[in-house]
Amino acid sequence: MxxxxxxxxxxxxxxxxxxxxxxxxxERFPPADRILSTILTRQAARYGDRTLFVSGETRWSYAETAGIAAASAGRLMRAGIRAGDRVALMCSNRPEFLEVYLGCAWMGAVSVPINTALRGIQLSHILRNSGPRLLVIETPFVPALETLESDVAPPDLIWTIGEGAAPASVPIAPLPPLGEGLPSAQVRPGDTVAILYTSGTTGPSKGVCCPxxxxxxxxxxxxxxxxxxxxxxxxxxxxxxxxxxxxxxxxxxxxxxxxxxxxxxxxxxxxxxxxxxxxxxxxxxxxxxxxxxxxxxxxxxxxxxxxxxxxxxxxxxxxxxxxxxxxxxxxxxxxxxxxxxxxxxxxxxxxxxxxxxxxxxxxxxxxxxxxxxxxxxxxxxxxxxxxxxxxxxxxxxxxxxxxxxxxxxxxxxxxxxxxxxxxxxxxxxxxxKDSIRRRGENVSSWEVEQVLLRHPAIDACAVYPLPSELGEDEVAAAVRLKPGHALDPVDVVRHCEGQMAYFAVPRFVRLITEMPLTENGKIKKVALREAGRTADTWDREAAGYKLRR
CATH class of the missing domain: 3.40.50.12780 (ANL, N-terminal domain)
Structure with a gap:
């Protein structure tokens, strides 16, 4: 090359x-020191009581943050988590998310943050692929576990964050309180600190190993x-x-x-x-x-x-x-x-x-x-x-x-x-690549297509981006029905709800009799994109349809 x-x-x-x-x-952090435990310890000594983190009523100083990371690592270790184990996190922006992340980084475990909107095929894939030993989940998102595919089970150890009841079918315990801290582990700059899932192209989302x-x-x-x-x-x-x-x-x-x-x-x-x-x-x-x-x-x-x-x-x-x-x-x-x-x-x-x-x-x-x-x-x-x-x-x-x-x-x-x-x-x-960017979220067209193809009336489909009034993409789906079947565009949207993240549900639905094909017989998505919003393209926002979340 x-x-x-x-x-x-x-x-x-x-x-x-x-x-x-x-x-x-x-200068402050030569190559071997570019790990979070060293960064926190050194900056705690440097800045002490200066405020580092603010979230609602929660405020942590630099010194307190280092102590929280050590205590969070101790909590994980006492639960049987070891260096290299994956810890899945399904939580909104709140201090407990950062607590768990810092604890994992301190002891060498791997955080697996999960988009809180994911359901069904997308959530199943992440749990199947990452194989977490522990799931830390905010209580309002526990019902998402009921949408997992039959071959996927949550980890045996689940901790919940926040108030509210969880389904009795899910064995859970509240997030334990912080206790005694641990000394930082022997972690190297190339060790994975987090696996972040990004939109797939011709397949499911990929877990990016971030050192x-x-x-x-x-x-x-x-x-x-x-x-x-x-x-x-x-x-x-x-x-x-x-x-x-x-x-x-x-x-x-x-x-x-x-x-x-x-x-x-x-x-x-x-x-x-x-x-x-x-x-x-x-x-x-x-x-x-x-x-x-x-x-x-x-x-x-x-x-x-x-x-x-x-x-x-x-x-x-x-x-x-x-x-x-x-x-x-x-x-x-x-x-x-x-x-x-x-x-x-x-x-x-x-x-x-x-x-x-x-x-x-x-x-x-x-x-x-x-x-x-x-x-x-x-x-x-x-x-x-x-x-x-x-x-x-x-x-x-x-x-x-x-x-x-x-x-x-x-x-x-x-x-x-x-x-x-x-x-x-x-x-x-x-x-x-065959992906869509909507409101800051990457959408895998392949994952949306897999859900669509599970509908008994849908014979073929193609998911592609169309421009939004806000300067980004909107999700569009072209659908071909099986002979003898009828379907309204709104039925396509209803089929998707609850089986994928709300932001991945198509806004535009186009029912067509023939898919444009390449010379090799593959669906020619570029032709669908270039056609744009055609007269037969249904827009759920124009129709006033409100998605369930």
Whole structure:
């Protein structure tokens, strides 16, 4: 394979307010120390009583957080959990989530955060693939276990978080109280700290093995891109079971900041909460910024302390209005669960809506289907790799063939079609892989199709993205019925409810008599995408149909 390395613009990176973050982090934490237990211990000694974590009425200092991690590890160890065991977490944004995650990282166990919306085939696959020894689940989500496929059983050990009764058919116990702490275990930077599931393409979701050092580098690269400085208040409403909110905690602990975790995003309440916490850095993805712009203008729109907000995936046409109205520049960027904060724009963006420039410490190339490098201006697949050890994921859990496929020729194949301009800017064109991005969530078209094909009236189907009014994707399904069967579009939606995450349920349904096919007889999804919203496309939102959650 011919390789041309396209390095980041170090001069541009050096002008960032957070450029010194790289030097400070690498000096304070040499390679062997890029593990969470060492980071917490060292920063606890440095910052002591300074507030690190705020969630509702809960506040932890740096010193208290290290103690909580040690005590959480002790609780896990007393329950029989050992280094390398998987601990599944199905919990909303609350302190107990972080407690369990920190305890696992401290003792060398592996956290498996699960999207709280998952049901049926998706939840079954994660439990089947990861094989957790323990499931820690918030009580309102316990009924999701009733949707598991017949060949999947929850682990024997289940702890619940929060109030409320759980089904008697599920053997559970409340989350035990914290007790005596444990000394940190002998953990290495390449050891897996979390398995995060990301949307599959031609198969089920893949469990991304994230090593300890990858989260360290997420904290470094993201903080550098955002220009974070000591004392900043990092404010997120994103879910902890995704990379973004999780790595924001590392940004805080590495840089002497305060991490504020809200339960969930609220367009009407975002600025009120930001003002309450005196937040200086915010985290917005895709449609969230558009939703904020959709709120009624207020004289309080600029009465806040927010200096900058992550704006990855926010369409370029919304950057200017957002800055003009709220006084907050949005940072362009690109990263994935498998990689890191690979690209970042300037603040404010000099080319809104693009990926920005390649970060120093990363390598990228744009290639054709044979992995041959393409010239500037020509779109192809984006390939990535990191210069620092364990800055990227190490593979997919229990899927060696998918790992080899993704890391072919020692580059990570992103599955995204991208173009590099002559001046070093990278632009996202579209997805080469068969996945859909909706409201910050990746949707596997394959998983949705498997549910659809279980309906006795459906003969064939294709799930594909259609554009949303908010600048992201909406899930569309083309369905061909078996001879002699009748079905209304709303019946397709009702069949999906409860068998998958609510955000994966198709918004658009198109009943067709013939599927467009390729020369090889495969369904030609590109033809369905290009056709867009046809006259026979049913829209559940236009029809006023409300999904059950």
């Amino acid at each position: 011919e390789v041309r390395v396209q390095a980041g613009d170090s001069s541009a990176a050096g002008q960032r307010p957070g450029a010194s973050i790289w030097r400070q982090a690498t 300890q050092a990858q989260l360290f580098w997420w904290g470094v690269y993201s903080a550098r891109a955002l220009g974070i400085v000591e004392g900043d208040v990092l404010f997120t409403t994103l879910p902890l079971f995704h990379t973004n909110a999780l790595n924001a905690f590392y940004q805080a602990v590495l840089n002497g900041c305060t991490y504020v975790l809200e339960p969930k995003f609220s367009a009407s309440g975002f600025w009120t909460a930001a003002r309450q916490h005196k937040a200086t850095v915010g985290y917005l993805l895709g449609a969230m910024a558009v939703m904020l712009l959709g709120q009624k203008p207020s004289e309080d729109d600029t009465t806040h302390c927010l200096r900058v907000a992550l704006g990855g995936g926010v369409p370029g046409q919304f950057h200017g209005p957002f800055l003009a109205r709220f006084g907050v520049p949005l940072l362009d960027g690109y990263g994935s669960t498998e990689t890191n904060f690979v690209f970042a724009g300037s603040i404010p963006s000099d080319r809104p809506g693009t990926m920005g420039r390649l970060a120093e410490g990363m390598e990228a190339c744009i290639v054709d289907p044979d992995d041959a490098v393409l010239p500037d201006g020509v779109a192809g697949e984006l390939l990535l790799r990191a210069r620092e050890p364990f800055a990227f994921a190490t593979g997919y859990f229990g899927m060696p063939e998918k790992t080899v496929e993704a890391w072919k020729n020692l580059w990570f194949h992103s599955g995204d079609r991208v173009v590099r301009d002559a001046d070093g800017h990278f632009r996202f064109i579209d997805r080469m």
